[in-house]
Amino acid sequence: MKDNQKPIKNGFKFPEQNIKTSITDVKPDELSTRGYRQEDLITNLSFAEMVFLLLKERLPSEREAKIFNHILVSFCDHGVTPPSTQSARLIASSGANINNAVAGGLLSFGKNHAGAIEKAMNLFQNSIRTLNLENTDKGNLNKRIARLAIEIVDKYESESKRIPGFGHRYHDKDPRAVRLLDLAILESAIGPHTKLALVIESVLSEKKGVCLNVDGVNAGLLSDLGFDSQLGLGIFMIGRLPGLVAHAYEEMQEEEKFRRFCDLENIVYEGFKNRDIDEK
Amino acid sequence: MKDNQKPIKNGFKFPEQNIKTSITDVKPDELSTRGYRQEDLITNLSFAEMVFLLLKERLPSEREAKIFNHILVSFCDHGVTPPSTQSARLIASSGANINNAVAGGLLSFGKNHAGAIEKAMNLFQNSIRTLNLENTDKGNLNKRIARLAIEIVDKYESESKRIPGFGHRYHDKDPRAVRLLDLAILESAIGPHTKLALVIESVLSEKKGVCLNVDGVNAGLLSDLGFDSQLGLGIFMIGRLPGLVAHAYEEMQEEEKFRRFCDLENIVYEGFKNRDIDEK
Amino acid sequence: MKDNQKPIKNGFKFPEQNIKTSITDVKPDELSTRGYRQEDLITNLSFAEMVFLLLKERLPSEREAKIFNHILVSFCDHGVTPPSTQSARLIASSGANINNAVAGGLLSFGKNHAGAIEKAMNLFQNSIRTLNLENTDKGNLNKRIARLAIEIVDKYESESKRIPGFGHRYHDKDPRAVRLLDLAILESAIGPHTKLALVIESVLSEKKGVCLNVDGVNAGLLSDLGFDSQLGLGIFMIGRLPGLVAHAYEEMQEEEKFRRFCDLENIVYEGFKNRDIDEK
Amino acid sequence: MKDNQKPIKNGFKFPEQNIKTSITDVKPDELSTRGYRQEDLITNLSFAEMVFLLLKERLPSEREAKIFNHILVSFCDHGVTPPSTQSARLIASSGANINNAVAGGLLSFGKNHAGAIEKAMNLFQNSIRTLNLENTDKGNLNKRIARLAIEIVDKYESESKRIPGFGHRYHDKDPRAVRLLDLAILESAIGPHTKLALVIESVLSEKKGVCLNVDGVNAGLLSDLGFDSQLGLGIFMIGRLPGLVAHAYEEMQEEEKFRRFCDLENIVYEGFKNRDIDEK
Structure with missing residues (x-):
């Protein structure tokens, strides 16, 4: 046809x-x-x-390859804390194949988990796009990025929303974010998107003590590398898969199978009093 | 507790x-x-x-890192031909999230698809284990591996089974397998498992023109690197994920969505004549 | 804690x-x-x-049970045409377990596939809510629903969008939709949401020959039964699962496994001319 | 072609x-x-x-329809205790779509979870097949089934294996199994497979106090209805899906999202002392 x-x-x-x-x-x-x-x-x-x-x-390029490699390594694992890793282990513990466990882990990514990277890429890319970098004088670029950062912080604050890519449930200072930034500076790989992320951080950390997390730094670096924000989750998944495989395998090695069920005393039943079927 | x-x-x-x-x-x-x-x-x-x-x-070690890197790169993509890639694209074309597409791709791995690597690792590892390499004279190792190879080919032939890791649906000579072996030789990384794979190939290719494929070579190399066969599919998934992400993304970029349904004329209905519901 | x-x-x-x-x-x-x-x-x-x-x-109630049963039966199967069914069969054909095949089928549901039911439920429920039925005179309800329907058709037309729940890729008249409506009328189960769906259909079919499909009718009936639109896809999945199981099982019975790959002549490679690796 | x-x-x-x-x-x-x-x-x-x-x-037939309906209802839900339900809720709690949550639940079914039904169907069908029911005198059928049952119990005991379909993690007497048997007796629907299950139970419960569970009874009833054991998990999934949808939806209604992560104090790290990267 x-x-x-x-x-x-x-x-x-x-x-x-x-x-x-x-x-x-x-x-x-x-x-x-x-x-x-x-x-x-x-x-x-x-x-x-x-x-x-x-x-x-x-x-x-050689520099791009280095930065991209750092990004992939930085996504590798966050222990058993994320719901994706817990899902993968839970499925592995029930005797399912390793691909089932890993696929189940990937299915956890949603609005509240691993969604930050694409949201941060969108935020940075849409903001920087307004600067119209190609056609304008770059002299006062830093000032204009600083103004953007302040606008962004104000906007999110007024809507009582969290800025994607900032803050971490377990860390005040995400050690991966800190090192990624050091390396990017060392390799002169800080472009306008990462610069914007840094200025937002300086405002936020002063106001609320909230810092860039691994997603936020990588959203900046990936945007500076020219990646479409629609690939953010895909790149995260490539980086995280080795960790998911390691966790599923670790679970499969455990002697006791089917181990993550509940003791009945940990369940709170909030439902109904007994009803008679005749009421139907 | x-x-x-x-x-x-x-x-x-x-x-x-x-x-x-x-x-x-x-x-x-x-x-x-x-x-x-x-x-x-x-x-x-x-x-x-x-x-x-x-x-x-x-x-x-440096050598292990090189070989392992070659293995991961070699798994990256085989175009749109594998059912896993087709599943991922099909799911992406229906407007699902990229993690759904990729997870659906992983779910295709089963007995008939991507199962060969673990089966080949098991075959090579179980066979080499019988040689009891640690405790015996290694002088005539090559002869003993050759004998093993002949026994394996005979056994599979007598049962009319395919040896896992040999033969490819689209290739007489899998170009990835050929290069992986060249590189392993160059890096002096051929251990007993890969040696066994090579001798089986020399017997099989003479008899039937069937050669090692990418799974077979990597099963040998991963076994020589000391990987548990239960990690075979996990390593394959890590290597293949970038390809699945690329395909899902390519599908998402297409203008026409929901595109892999059938023309009715391509469906052969082999079922029932019309029946009346009253026959119940 | x-x-x-x-x-x-x-x-x-x-x-x-x-x-x-x-x-x-x-x-x-x-x-x-x-x-x-x-x-x-x-x-x-x-x-x-x-x-x-x-x-x-x-x-x-008895009437609710009847209608709800009709709805579940009506979702059961649409042959091999939907991408979800194709995904399930593709995964089954690669030798994966039946739960993998069925799960892969469910993952296909997205913006472009099976999304219509929740969108239609939202549209009908949000529209009917504006009528503030509880507090107002129901005398001229039909007139007010008719006005709503016209506004909806105009709005979607002006935005060149399809109204969810109307039109079908394979059917001018979806035979399931027609019968579901007949049964609902017979059982006096047409509430305001289904009424709105019917009036939209009468406008649309006159203008463009486009009719209610199974999703549209069921969105109306489920809304009249008081179901939250967030349960629309869940109810569809419950109804469709038996079909997915039947298809996965049929595929597993086929003698030839791994059968849905491509002939190379059906693939159009639109990519790159050969490049030399040194250009890196 | x-x-x-x-x-x-x-x-x-x-x-x-x-x-x-x-x-x-x-x-x-x-x-x-x-x-x-x-x-x-x-x-x-x-x-x-x-x-x-x-x-x-x-x-x-009318009787078959009744029994099959009881079976599907009996599979509907076992609260939050099964790993499949926990996976579904965990995925839902991370903000993923409801089909992701439900698919993730299905992926948990494996060797150790929901595998019993197909194993029990295989056991009952293979055993009854040896009786060659069609060609032999049915007079002493009960005796021959009793002998089979004793052989089966002995065989599993000598291999220290659990017989699939017997015993339950939370129940001494699975209330679903008890009622299903009562109904099947009432409806004269006890065929040879269920009879075998009952005799095994009478031996086992005397010896060890272990009773038929819902999988075991349904394996018998489905076998008597003539279902292929390969459909066992499929039928279980059809029965259980409504429960999975209900749990995913309940989780989605909760105010706090992303709620099933761990407190760090509940994680036991059993791994490595700090190592210096230079040892590489």
Whole structure:
């Protein structure tokens, strides 16, 4: 069926049957990804560079590769505290396959968990976009970013909302965020989005003692690397998967299976008095 | 509740409520994984090394890190052909979140898809274990591996089964397998498990023209690196996730949503003649 | 830890450890759900009534039970055409367990698939709420609903959007919708929400030949039954699960496994010319 | 492509592109399932009968419909105790969509959770099959079933294994099992598989005080109804889904989100002393 002969019925377009892709070209005995033969990628790229190539459609520069590698490592694990890790372990403990456990972990990501990175990327990118950087004098850039930061803090404060990427349930100073920033400075990789994140932090930490967390710093760095905010969760998942696998495997090694159920005394039943079925 | 005071009821042991882990130690403003502070891991490790540390509980040597990196890169993508990738794209095309698409991809791994790596690791590890390498003269090791290989080929042939890790639906010579072996030879990283894989290949390819695939080579290399076969699918998932994210994202960028449904003419209904409900 | 002693840290509240529920009370040798002993529910309720009790926290009247049963049956299956069913079959064909296949099917529900029912429930409930039915004269209710319907059609038309619950990719007249309405009329179960749906249909069908689909009718009926729109997808999933199980099982019975991959000639590679790795 | 012209490459058969099904026939404005028009099914069937039709490819008799309805109702919910329900709630509490929560619940079913029903169906069906019921004198059937039961108990005892379908973590007498048996007796629906289950129980309860649980009774009843053991988990999922939806919805209604993380004091870190990164 040709592309331009799609039938239309009740307002729905019917797609062609062929699958289009520009990721990997598969031919007998040949595989090339984003234009490079896979055997050459296997020989020459680090795993972080391969991820960059897949998602950005080009190879990273040396500096980009370093920063991107730091980002992936920084996402690796936060122990048993996140609900995603708990879900993965809970599923593993019931004797399910490791892919079930890991998939169940990924399903936990939602509005309240791991959503901050995309929200922060959106916030930083939308804000910086208003500066219209390409067409204007960059002389007073720092001042304009500072003004943006103050506006953002005011806006969120007036709506009593948390700014995504700031504050952490377990840490006053997220040690990953601190080091990521040090490394980015060392590698001269602080662009306007991370700069904005830093100024917001300086305002917030003075006002409320709230600092950038790992999501916030990485949202800035990924935005400066040119990543679409829609890839934020995807990159987080790539970084976190090794941790989820390690936790599911650890759980599978435990002798006692099916171990995370409740003692009845930990359940509070808040429901109904006994009712007779005849009332129906 | 103390560990040794677990109540037993109807033959079921009740676990303690605490969660034990030896992966990451979480304290306020401090995170350490497998004994290292996360900020130092962010600074010093490549992403592949971080994965190794999480799963093997120790840092890799330089050679181990190289080989493990090659393995992860080699798993990255096989285009739109695998059912896992198709599931991920299908789910993405229906407007679901990217984590749903990726999780759905992972759920496809089963007996017939991505199962080969663990099966091949088991085969190689169980076979090499019979050689009792630690306690015996290694002089005639090659001969004994060759004998093992012939026995394995004969056994699978007599049962009309495929040996896991050999043959590929789309490739006569899997280009990833060929290069991985070249690199392992160059880096003097061929241990007994990969040697066994190679001898099986030499027998099989002569008999039937069937060669090692990417799973078979990596099963050998991972076994030589000392990985438990139960981690085979986990490592594969870590390597493949970037590809799944790239495909889900590519699908999400397409203008037409919900695009992988069928034309009615491609469905063959093999069922029932019309029946009247009264026959009930 | 007491309920009112939750620590607060960095703006995050820490919840108590106990799990609260008002669904089922579990005691040794006793189970009661929504106030009824489960053994009495097993004896006395139809499966549809049990679903109603779980979700609405009370038993249905006879008429409610009939309508709710029709709704659940009407969701059962739409053959192999929906992406959810295709995902389930694709996953089953790769040899995964049946729960993986079914879970993968559920993950397909998103903005573009099975989202219509909750959107239609929201639309109908928000619109009818503006009529302030409890406090006003119901005499000219029909007129006011008619006015609402016209406003809705105009609004969606001016924004070039489809009204959720109307039109079907494969049907001009969705046979399930037609019969559900007939039955609801017969059972005098048409409340204001379904009435609104019907008037919108009469306007739309005249203008564009577009009719109510199964989601639209059920959104009306469920709203008239008093269901929260947030339960729309949940009820749809309960109704559709038997179909997904049947499809996954049918796929598992097929002799040839792993069958939904592509012929290479059906893939269009739109990507890159070969590039040399040195350009990095 | 014709069915008999499938290309073969490296030992892999390539399937035809068409999708075959005998569940639902989809035509414009027409839907029929297992030979019946869906509108007639909506009018005439209870939800339990519709499930039966989908899975057994025929309508149930009146007695079969009653028993099958009891089975589905009996699976509905066991409060917050099962890991599947806990996974669903955990995922819901992180702000994910309801289908994610429910899918995550399904992924928990594995060797140690909800696996008993298929194992018990296999045990009962394989055992009864040895009796070769169709060709032999049924006179002394009860004696032969009794002998089977004793053999089974002895075999599991000698291997120190639990017989699937017997014993319950929270109940000495599973109230659902007791009532299901009463109803089946009342409806004269005890066939040889359930009889076998009952005799095993009488032996086991005398020896160890262990009784049939809901899985064991339903495994017997479903086997007597002629269901393939491969459908055991599918039927359980259909029965349990309403409970999972109710729990996910209850969790979503709670004010505090993201609530099931740990207090750090409930985590026992059993891992490493601090190590210096230089040891690498």
